[in-house]
Amino acid sequence: MSDTQASDTVRQFNVGYDDDGIRLDRWFKRHLPETSFTTVAKWARTGQLRIDGSRATPGDRLVAGQTLRVPPAEIVKDTPDAAAKPKRERAALSDDQTQFARDMVIHQDFQAFVLNKPPGLATQGGTKTHEHVDGLLDALQYDNEGRPKLVHRLDKDTSGALLVARTSRAAAFFAKAFSGRNARKVYWALIVDVPSIDDGTIELPIAKQPGTGGEKMHVDEESGQAARTRYRVIERAGNRTAWVELQPFTGRTHQLRVHMAAIGHPIVGDGKYGGAAAFLTGGISRKMHLHARRIKVDHPDGGVVDVTAELPTHFAESLKQLGFEPAAGDALTLDEKTPPTREQIKTRAKAHAKSVRKDRKGERRSRGAAR
Template identity: 65%
Template sequence: MSDTPKDNAATQAEMRQFTVADDDDGIRLDRWFKRHMPDTSFNIVSRWARTGQLRLNGKRVGPGDRIEAGQIIRLPPPEVAAAATTAAKAPKPRAPREPLSAEEAELIQALVIHRDRQAIVINKPPGLATQGGTKTDHHVDRLLDGIQFEADNRPKLVHRLDKDTSGVLLLARTSRAAQHFAKAFSSRTARKVYWAIVTGVPSIEDGMVELPIGKQPGTGGEKMYVDEKEGSPARTRYRVIERAGNRACWVELQPYTGRTHQLRVHMAAIGHPIVGDGKYGGAEAFLSGTISRKMHLHARRLKVDHPDGGAIDVKAELPEHFADTLRNLGFEEARGDALPIDEVKFGETPEGKRRAIAAKAKDARKARRGERRGRSRP
């Protein structure tokens, strides 16, 4: 295929098909559109993928999936593409945010556990969603106006916690900080430590769970599962801190990748679901007696490089129900903080190695293209 793809459809009413050229081998699908169809926005590509109008060798595909030389990309007919582009360009009025009540401002300000010129860290309580959604009007993102303080702009979310997971949530106060922290999370140089109470006791007290995770079909993306064939690589280290006989134990969890619901899926997959997580553990995720039925998963600590030098290293106090469970099971909170945090380099993780290989291949392809251009000059 040449630098400019040709429409192979017999008529404009038919779907269009393009063959992936050697120069495009290994790139992401959204990058292919940037190269060959720059007028087709990412939102349009995402919409086509979501509705099944975008296919790769006849199969549904996402904008972030990588393509291979010789594969066939199928697109909607030109008139559908034109309509989508027109709709995408139409400005959508944005509803103004309702001002916070005094109670809401007081709530979010009380959650702040670290604040400087570049960052704010809050201790998110369980039951408060990070962002809004269907039937979710009360969430952290809505409350951020209450902690703008002296800055020109409201702080920005740079990662998320599940609604029922409590603990450390980092916010960026400047665009530079947002880019810095986003890179730290994507490259896995930011270290996150979670505490959890799980049912039973793993036979290996210091172990690594390496099970790929994908979206469970039929759940609309609401639930994840271990998908050995097509799942994304996921890696979690766990360490048993204390045990209550064979009934339950307190574990430290450190995710080396950032998949949706990763910690919950991994612990359930090895037969030790997090207490209170009925979604992944079913009835086995609940303990009898006075133990709370709420989720026992808490983001205890975050360590990340600061944009201005040094590091942010902050801990979040436990929610009341989690602290009560520790006491009821006879556990001492100080023991959890005694464990050293892992200092894992990005390149040592499976995800890091995969990206490093992909980056090396990309550089090689660029070099080959440069050689070809050099040979073509008179």
Template identity: 45%
Template sequence: MVLRNGEVGPALPTRVKAGTGGIRAEAPPSPKRESDDLEFLRSIILFEDKDVMVLNKPIGLAVQGGSGTYRHIDGMLESMRDRDGQKPRLVHRIDKDTAGCLLIAKSRLAASVLAKSFRSRDARKVYWALVPGVPKPRQGRISTYLAREESEERMRVARHGEDDASHAITYYAVVEQAAQKMSWLSLKPVTGRTHQLRAHLAHIGHPIVGDPKYFNIENWEFPGGLQNKLHLLARRLVIPHPRGTGVIDVSAPLPPHMAQSWAVFGFDASQYDPILEAPEA
């Protein structure tokens, strides 16, 4: 029971979540908000069948909640509960400031099968990034250990055997370049560590343009005509269908800020992507 204007009334329904500071009760979304969330999610679907969805997640929208984050994909999926009360489930995550393909399972069975595909590396992911300079060699493999910085929300290259250090492998290829000033990279992460691509590219001296956490080139002048936003796109996802009926192969378009940059440098987004068949280890 609760007090309303000094009177006893029925208890308000809440969802209770455990937080670092104790228990946090959240009121369920209003019908208007759920309607808005459903409309928004429907507007960003790249692929859907009865088992899965692939969303085109926009830059700046978190996949899950956290400290001070109240609007996120996981919460918005409440608006898609089916008649049996099943809510679509996240299968993997991408960073808040990364745009592109996000796979959602529409049932427990699909979620279980798809998660297994990610664990066994049957899922192939391709990312596009814009970086300063031209990596040498033009196609290569980055293999390091990564660990979380103690005082910051970022990852650092670590030594094998350090506490919490995890092995991370990324393949990269230069798709196109603007003289020696800028490169469009295609990236294939073999492992899926936090901030892996961002930390790896900073490690080889070519941090992603617009990256507020990892861009570490001093006195670098931001080119005119570009927006200071993270230039990283989860471009393509290829994964076996959870029912064993072929594969899901979905590509996301460039988000507006990256499309603008591609136009500035004359890059053709329809070019062949060389990285998909890179080795798995």
């Protein structure tokens, strides 16, 4: 539609499924961003803005299937201030980039993807950061109208489960779940030395460290934001290192890394917060050993998204070298309020490992029968 036609023609739009439940003013920001809130308010005040024939206000919630009547577009004078900034086009992804993005997917449904992000890949772009998850999301759009949207982040060197919304409706739902602390996340980490308490909670406020350009955080009792982390020791290798489960109950930047360093047990490979002490000898990888093992969050269509992400190679090899069995970590349950005893963990680990072996044996038999 040309500007001349738009200035003379009343427009009608059908509210799509992706816009179900959003406010009318948000609909304009999403679909007609050139229309100011002042204009939308004026149209509503004068009765020109209507939903299914009834007068509408900017705060009305839309329902999929409704018809939105919008007045003709107002012509904006061609002044330097009013001129629209050219939209930066994203470069098309190569076949390798597209395949890489799709290989990260470990769960997919109509509303969400869960990716297993590898270490070393940033979640979003920034200064001198050109390779990132956000830049690969075009590969996951498929036939959807909108591009997938990030709803939380993982540090560049942290691997594991990363939730991505497939629709704007899902993005709003998941964002509310994360801000309301209803999303549950479990991380695995190797830490230096062994805590004297096997199961503990760290409550230390965190703020940006002055003089670092906001790239590093620190504990700040006076002006920091509240931050709370639970840790549980899964296994230990003498007094040298421990394998722990971490659950953040707040979502501060670098929270797990800052908290573990603050209690004297930096995450293995985290030189930023642990310095030279964060690196172990004996062939243990110098990469950071922090992995988002599991994510559990309510699904916008009912039920839950509950996904486990496999370990990256360096972390799996370190566990093996230290004599740790991954089944022991999965034996812990996400919603446990009281810590299990070490004997209970071992019993569960054996049961879990037996179940996995049984499933794999069944798969081999099925493949054999299929032949």
